[in-house]
Amino acid sequence: MHLILFLVFAGFCLGGAINLLIQSHPINSALSLIVVMVSLAVLYLLLGAEFLAAAQVIVYAGAIMVLFTFVVMLLNAGREARTLGSRAARVVGFPAVVTILAVIATVILHAQGLGVARLSDGLTNVPGQTNIELLSTVLFTKLLLPFEVTSVLILIAILGAVALARHDDTDPQGSAERTGK
Amino acid sequence: MTILQFFLWSVLKVAVVTVVMLLGIAYTVLLERKLVGRIQNRWGPSRVGPFGLLQPLVDGAKSFLKEDIIPTGVYRPLYLLAPILALGCTLISIGVVPFGAPNIGPGPLDLFEIANVNVGLLVILGVTSIGVYGIALAGWSSNNKYSLLGALRSSAQLVSYELALGLSLVGVVLRAGSLNLRVIVEQQATNGILSWNLFGGMQFVAFFIYLMAAYAETNRSPFDLPEAESELTGGYHTEYSSMKFAMFFMAEYGNMITVGCVATLLFLGGWTSPFGDLIPVPQNILIQALLPLFWFVLKVFSFLFLYVWVRGTLPRFRYDQLMNYGWRWLMPLAILNIVATSLWLAYR
Numbered sequence: 001m002h003l004i005l006f007l008v009f010a011g012f013c014l015g016g017a018i019n020l021l022i023q024s025h026p027i028n029s030a031l032s033l034i035v036v037m038v039s040l041a042v043l044y045l046l047l048g049a050e051f052l053a054a055a056q057v058i059v060y061a062g063a064i065m066v067l068f069t070f071v072v073m074l075l076n077a078g079r080e081a082r083t084l085g086s087r088a089a090r091v092v093g094f095p096a097v098v099t100i101l102a103v104i105a106t107v108i109l110h111a112q113g114l115g116v117a118r119l120s121d122g123l124t125n126v127p128g129q130t131n132i133e134l135l136s137t138v139l140f141t142k143l144l145l146p147f148e149v150t151s152v153l154i155l156i157a158i159l160g161a162v163a164l165a166r167h168d169d170t171d172p173q174g175s176a177e178r179t180g181k
Numbered sequence: 182m183t184i185l186q187f188f189l190w191s192v193l194k195v196a197v198v199t200v201v202m203l204l205g206i207a208y209t210v211l212l213e214r215k216l217v218g219r220i221q222n223r224w225g226p227s228r229v230g231p232f233g234l235l236q237p238l239v240d241g242a243k244s245f246l247k248e249d250i251i252p253t254g255v256y257r258p259l260y261l262l263a264p265i266l267a268l269g270c271t272l273i274s275i276g277v278v279p280f281g282a283p284n285i286g287p288g289p290l291d292l293f294e295i296a297n298v299n300v301g302l303l304v305i306l307g308v309t310s311i312g313v314y315g316i317a318l319a320g321w322s323s324n325n326k327y328s329l330l331g332a333l334r335s336s337a338q339l340v341s342y343e344l345a346l347g348l349s350l351v352g353v354v355l356r357a358g359s360l361n362l363r364v365i366v367e368q369q370a371t372n373g374i375l376s377w378n379l380f381g382g383m384q385f386v387a388f389f390i391y392l393m394a395a396y397a398e399t400n401r402s403p404f405d406l407p408e409a410e411s412e413l414t415g416g417y418h419t420e421y422s423s424m425k426f427a428m429f430f431m432a433e434y435g436n437m438i439t440v441g442c443v444a445t446l447l448f449l450g451g452w453t454s455p456f457g458d459l460i461p462v463p464q465n466i467l468i469q470a471l472l473p474l475f476w477f478v479l480k481v482f483s484f485l486f487l488y489v490w491v492r493g494t495l496p497r498f499r500y501d502q503l504m505n506y507g508w509r510w511l512m513p514l515a516i517l518n519i520v521a522t523s524l525w526l527a528y529r
Contacts, residue, residue: 027259027318027321031259031314031318034314038311050298050299050300051300051303051360054300054303054304054306054307055303057307057308057310057311058303058306058307058310058347061307061310061311062306062307062310062311062313062343063310063340063343066310066313066314066317066336066339066340067340069314069317069318069321069336070317070333070336070337070340073317073320073321073329073332073333073336074333130299130359131299131300132300132360
């Protein structure tokens, strides 16, 4: 049962990813990306990580991709022109992708602390322990420093965006002179 | 219980819940027409059947029989996908709502909930956030300026108010210590109305924020800018006709019911009695099964009543007011509520 579901949704995921690349219209690509996100969430669910699956759907498919489609709709982006791409990319591209994937796969299979997950096993063997407890324990004890640093990083990004957006308002004198001329 | 039994019971539950939900949607529309009629000092629908009670059936038949017009300029795949997405998400999210007492039914079966999920609350939020695409794609694929403006307004509004909505629920989750909807309800069940999150849990600020954000999330007045008829004709569904229009219509009312169910579960004690243990429940199994259903339906009904009452009373916001209200008032208030609740829980 789990295996069938895994195959179906892994298929959806790969199909969505390939469709994302070959579609020429931005909104179709964005929708394919949503399919990829949601099928990834189902794969998380199959591995017993239900909180991660829900967060994936809410954050990526529900919030970030809405902004993507919003921008596509707002700018009314048209079809992209198809090009054949550069010759070098075609010659080097496939071997390069294969090499990178092989390196990543080797690292994941041999790295310390990364084990093999089994379908239909939960994240924990303790009865009654939920995903959220497990994740928050790790996040707020072992990984506290990276967690806080990431939040500061996001805060800086937000402040930067606000500063860029308000650039004209901070200098009312200058903008008045510009419009005066 | 074998796999086959589980499968058959699930199919039965899904079928019953879907039919009840669709009937509920139909009669919510009638409730709105009747109530708004009374608020405006007229009768509302009164000709079809006794008190106009058969009106929804006639409306449904009429939408089926209308000519289905697809304009030539639309982007066809997404134009056809959008209403299915909108209605589908609405019907899926009711699947994790527990609407009756647990432990009634044969064996380990949960008769009054389709799926008891550990992260039920997040599933509802996730599915509703996917529902935005129905509206956004409808507006974009219609190839019409009114539709596009309606869809843009709607996406911006939903993204803004989803934050306040999510944050307002954190206080309740902190109190219950779980995202499982059954656990959240049972935590409020001990003393009836006094232990509801709304009163005993001191979450009335959160309830207020949830109420406002929920009205905005379902595109209902006073936040119904995406389909402001005086500015945008029909908004995102201007180019839709016949059953496709009806699907958007049903999705809107279905969302109202879902939002009412979530409010009932999180703030009003779900299926439990407001009197707690004051009135002893008879030992009859039928009454034990039906009484929780009655309380649940009554609570959801009063929430829907409030919805219609607000629609009949308040005028529409301006767009800048809407954005200011969401970002400058509701969201900081929700964050303050989380901080206050956490402090209270920590030093209790």
